[in-house]
Amino acid sequence: MRKYWLMKSELDVYPWEALVSEGRTHWDGVRNYQARNMMRDKMKKGDLVLFYHSNCKPPHIAGIAKIVRESYADFTSWDVKSKYFDPKSTPENPRWFMVDIEPLIKIDNIGLPDLRSNPLLEGMPLLKKGSRLSVQPVPEEYFSVICTISGINNFETL
């Protein structure tokens, strides 16, 4: 069964447009164990991802991406020059993992206020108080609602 996710990216660090122009990217830099575990253990090829822009006004969903490679070691974690360097992670014993994604479709930006004001999205993890995870699951019912808002009527075929 295909699953659905939401991944946050700061608008001025790595926007949707960068993903589109590169055609594919590896999702490096996740340094939270909960987020890591979901990427490492749960994300499967073909799963769909809501690409979310954080740290902007308003924060918003900008597109839908697809998982094209399952979990492998995040090599930035043992790169001393990387800002994601973690001395406890080595190639022999990696602590952090990443996946590859490809852009699928741009969706018309859906702002956080729009998400909050939609009663159909009540209970969505992103909207819960104190939700900070940069990688989080999106139950299918919510994914479906967001597709409908975006004019995508048959998201099953994406």
Added chain:
DNA sequence: GCCAACGTTGGC
């Protein structure tokens, strides 16, 4: 294994 201090995220 507890918990205080500290650091980070991210909306506002």
Added chain:
DNA sequence: GCCAACGTTGGC
């Protein structure tokens, strides 16, 4: 820039 809500660290 503020600060709530976390998560992590490290002394004990």
